[in-house]
Amino acid sequence: MNQRFEGKIVVVTGAAQGIGRGVAIAAASQGATLVLCDRSDFVHDVASEISAPGARCITVIADLETYAGACKLAGAALDAFGRIDVLINNVGGTIWAKPYQEYEEAQIEAEVRRSLFPTLWCCRAVLPSMIERKRGAIVNVSSIATRSIYRVPYAASKGGVNALTASLAFEHADDGIRVNAVATGGTEAPVRRVPRNTDQQTEQEALWYQAIVDQTKATSLMHRYGTIDEQVGAILFLASDEASYITGTVLPVGGGDQG
Numbered sequence: 001m002n003q004r005f006e007g008k009i010v011v012v013t014g015a016a017q018g019i020g021r022g023v024a025i026a027a028a029s030q031g032a033t034l035v036l037c038d039r040s041d042f043v044h045d046v047a048s049e050i051s052a053p054g055a056r057c058i059t060v061i062a063d064l065e066t067y068a069g070a071c072k073l074a075g076a077a078l079d080a081f082g083r084i085d086v087l088i089n090n091v092g093g094t095i096w097a098k099p100y101q102e103y104e105e106a107q108i109e110a111e112v113r114r115s116l117f118p119t120l121w122c123c124r125a126v127l128p129s130m131i132e133r134k135r136g137a138i139v140n141v142s143s144i145a146t147r148s149i150y151r152v153p154y155a156a157s158k159g160g161v162n163a164l165t166a167s168l169a170f171e172h173a174d175d176g177i178r179v180n181a182v183a184t185g186g187t188e189a190p191v192r193r194v195p196r197n198t199d200q201q202t203e204q205e206a207l208w209y210q211a212i213v214d215q216t217k218a219t220s221l222m223h224r225y226g227t228i229d230e231q232v233g234a235i236l237f238l239a240s241d242e243a244s245y246i247t248g249t250v251l252p253v254g255g256g257d258q259g
Contacts, residue, residue, distance in 0.1 A: 004240045006031030009081045011073065013064055013122060014090035016042040018189045019141065022228040023088055023235055028055050030236070035077040035084075039063045040194045064091050065113045070121035078129055086239045087126050089140045091118035092157070095196045097209045100152040111153035114196075116160045123168060123179075131175045139238045140165050140181040144252055144259030149215050150208050158183075162250050169248030178247040180238040185254025186216040186225040221256025 010027050014020040016038035024036050028050035034057040036043050047057045060076045062069035077084050092115035096107055103111075119140050130136030142165070143158040145151055162181060169179040201209070217223050234253045237243055252258050 002029075003031040004242065005086070005236075007033075008085040009033050009035065009077065009083055010086040010088065010239070011035040011037065011077055011084055011122075011126070012088045012090060013037045013073070013118060014092070014141075015046055015059075016040045017046075017193050019184065019187065019228055019231050019235075020088075020090040021046050022232040023090065025050055026229075026232050026236055027239075028057065032086075033057070033081060035060060035073070035080070037062055037064065037073045039069075042193050064118035064122060066117075067121045067124070070118070070125040073122065074125035074129070077126075083133060084126050084129055085136060087122060087136070087138045088235060088239060089119040089122050089138065089161075091122075092116075092141065092143075092161075093196050094145070094151045094154045096205075097150045097212055098205060099150055099208070103153060108153045111151075112157050115154055115157035119161050119164060123164065127172070127177070130177050131172070134176040136177040137239050137243075138168070138177065138179045139235050140179070141235065142181040142183040142250060142259075144183045144185045144216075144254040144257045146183070146259050148212065150212050165250060166248050173247060178243070180243070180246060180248070181250045182231065182234045182238060183250050183252045183254065183259045184226070184231050185220060185252070185257055186213070187231055188225045188227055216254075216257070219257045220254055224255060226253065226255060
């Protein structure tokens with residue numbers, strides 16, 4: 001298992017921090033050649049962290065909320081290494097937390113652009129090369145928040161990711177491509193270096209966010225948040241050949257909360 005990605009070209013999106021950073025560092029330690037993408041320059045810092053002897057890694061700055069950005073990423077990976085073996089779609093995350101009737105039209109659209117479109121676009125961008133080679137693995141990072149409070153647009157986006165996962169797996173099994181998702185639960189993580197929302201949080205918004213935290217812990221059988229490593233382990237399992245007979249699956253990693 002220590003070198004289970006040796007000889008594999010692994011693309012990780014949203015790699016500058018959080019779960020994406022954790023995936024990148026762990027995959028590198030298991031032999032992966034990495035293509036790390038983010039729209040923040042902090043992704044270069046992650047590349048520096050994994051520059052172990054023999055490690056190979058490139059970084060791509062791109063806005064994956066656009067198809068052009070996804071094509072830029074796929075093109076850079078193919079130009080550098082000639083193929084993509086694994087795509088880990090990690091971009092996404094709640095921007096606002098509040099009852100649905102409190103969302104503005106632009107905020108709803110922004111949530112969907114953030115948490116659905118990067119996965120849609122990146123799958124579309126890498127599929128042709130995987131189909132040509134008749135092999136590949138895609139792991140989409142979803143969320144147990146498809147059943148949650150105060151983040152309906154995010155929940156709808158991740159529900160879309162789950163549907164995309166199942167449909168792509170069905171469509172491309174004969175092409176040798178596996179498509180799975182990990183539905184992450186609440187996860188303890190350092191303060192984000194690039195916040196999703198720069199607005200000043202009001203007292204009411206703080207109460208709504210705390211309600212999400214309380215609900216997440218209450219619906220987890222373990223009554224706690226998980227760690228980044230606990231999410232990374234599940235993601236890399238599904239990305240590896242150890243999961244060669246698993247496709248079209250959404251694996252909840254939420255301490256028993258099935259989402």
